[in-house]
Amino acid sequence: MGEQPHHWGWADLHAWQVLRPLTEAGGYLPWSEGSMSPAGLAAVANEVAYAERRTIVELGSGVSTVLLARLAGQLGGRIWAVEHHPGWAGWVRRSLARDGLGDVATVLDAPLEPHPGALGGAPWYAAAALEELPSDGIELLLVDGPPGYGDGMARSRYPALPALSGRLADGALVVLDDAQREGEGQILDAWERDEGFTFDRRAAERIAIGRRVEDG
Ligand SMILES: C[S@@+](CC[C@H](N)C(=O)[O-])C[C@H]1O[C@@H](n2cnc3c(N)ncnc32)[C@H](O)[C@@H]1O
Numbered sequence: 461m462g463e464q465p466h467h468w469g470w471a472d473l474h475a476w477q478v479l480r481p482l483t484e485a486g487g488y489l490p491w492s493e494g495s496m497s498p499a500g501l502a503a504v505a506n507e508v509a510y511a512e513r514r515t516i517v518e519l520g521s522g523v524s525t526v527l528l529a530r531l532a533g534q535l536g537g538r539i540w541a542v543e544h545h546p547g548w549a550g551w552v553r554r555s556l557a558r559d560g561l562g563d564v565a566t567v568l569d570a571p572l573e574p575h576p577g578a579l580g581g582a583p584w585y586a587a588a589a590l591e592e593l594p595s596d597g598i599e600l601l602l603v604d605g606p607p608g609y610g611d612g613m614a615r616s617r618y619p620a621l622p623a624l625s626g627r628l629a630d631g632a633l634v635v636l637d638d639a640q641r642e643g644e645g646q647i648l649d650a651w652e653r654d655e656g657f658t659f660d661r662r663a664a665e666r667i668a669i670g671r672r673v674e675d676g
Contacts, residue, residue, distance in 0.1 A: 468497065471664040475502035485530045486559035495523040496604060496637050500667040504602060504635055505531055507669075513599035513633065514538065519585065519620055520605020520637075521552045521567055528602075529556055529565035539565045540593050542585050544572045544606055568592050572606055575619050579650065582606070582616035590623065597629045604637040614643030621655045631675050634659075639668035 468476075475498035476483075482505065483489070496504075501524055507513050508528065514537035518525055521541035532539050543549035549567050556565045570589030578584055584606065601624060606616045621634060628634070634651075638644050639661055648659050648668050659670035 469499070469664060471499035472497050475499040478502045479505065479527065482527045482530045485534075486526065486561075487555070489523045489526060489555070491523055497666050499665040500635075500637055500662075501527060503662065503665050503667060503669065504528065504600070507600060507633055507635075508532065508537060509535065511633075515594055515597050515629070516540070516600045516602065517593055517598050517624070518542070518602040518604065519617070520603070520607075521549065522604075524602070524604065525552050525565060525567070526555045526559065526561070529561040530559065533561050533564040537564070541565060541567045542570045542589060542593070542605070543567055544570055544585060566592070577619045577622050579615035579618040579647070580612050582613050582618075584616065584619040584623070593624070594627060596627050598624065598627050599629045599632050601628065601632065601634045602637070603635065608638055608641060608643050614641070615647055615650075617644065618647045618650060621651045621657065625655055625657075628672075631671070634670045636668045636670070638666060640666050644668070 479502055508531055516539040518541040521543040525541040529539050549569050553567050568589045570585035572583035573586045575584035603617050603620045651657050656673050657670045658673050659668040661668045
């Protein structure tokens with residue numbers, strides 16, 4: 461996939477046990493270096509289960525989409541996943557269908573295109589696809605795409621918050637994966653500066669979890 465390989469730590473091994481009800485609730489999932497770490501995914505799943513976040517949007521789909529859809533299906537939630545790669549979107553859709561989750565999760569095809577608000581000229585998801593996302597009430601926004609590797613892509617995820625903050629529910633949570641990378645660190649600094657959010661950078665989970673400053 462082009463990502464730098466990372467190794468699971470103790471937090472991931474613990475999270476793997478925590479996630480068992482989800483990993484065992486359906487068919488085989490091809491975890492890879494491009495997948496969220498188990499620790500990061502368990503932190504997100506906790507927010508869905510405990511804080512009752514039911515309207516979920518994910519940018520960059522994969523194993524995480526299927527696992528979160530399994531959880532949302534158990535709890536009465538819905539997830540929309542935005543995906544730029546048609547072949548990968550097809551795999552995610554087939555996996556969801558195999559697990560009977562076609563009504564719980566929707567994968568939206570969104571080719572990458574030039575974006576006026578990009579940092580460093582990186583492309584972002586096509587505007588037309590985003591029209592199919594909920595127009596308001598998003599309780600959890602998980603940002604794990606576009607890919608952060610490749611020429612000019614290090615800060616490719618920046619447009620997520622400027623583009624979607626107006627659709628977030630009061631008290632919504634924003635999660636950025638790969639938060640330990642330099643490019644994602646710059647994105648977090650820019651979101652805090654430009655968007656009025658504050659982020660908790662969690663090294664062991666490789667994510668940052670943020671909320672509007674005014675939400676406390
Ligand atoms: C960081 S990945 C998203 C991973 C996803 N959120 C997860 O945790 O499984 C960003 C993009 O890489 C691509 N991708 C993810 N997993 C892949 C795989 N195993 N093989 C090929 N492409 C993959 C998809 O286009 C995805 O949108």
